[in-house]
Amino acid sequence: MLSVRLDPETEQQLADILSHEQNINRSELIKRLIKERWLTLKLDRTFVERRGGHPQHLLHDAPPDLSERETRKQAIADYLKHRHS
Template identity: 60%
Template structure:
């Protein structure tokens, strides 16, 4: 149980928020505390949100794939080989 004293201005703000969002003060307070708690946590990187770095993704890849033209060539060759494999089946 939480009991707080609000000044009249803050209480008026609370009343407006509750009527606009059609919620109770208890639910609003829970949501605000949760949102604030989330804001205190360090943000996850995209890699962390996706579950980490893929394992064994580039284990057989040549070391020069960091250059765009090399990646484009590698993808093009892969697509050609895959297309030929599908046609031969």
């Protein structure tokens, strides 16, 4: 449990943020802000590491030319066709 006293200006800023955000209460907003700040402090880690690392087995059987637009489009089309059949 944490109790914080805010000056009127900070209280107004918090109210402004809450009015801009939708479906979030003060506690959730403060938790989110703390987590965002905490993540920025981990500067020794790369962006991918901060986000949990590379997905495992995502591209284990991908063709070597998957970065080509036409190959990607065909791979997505094949995946969607297989998924919805």
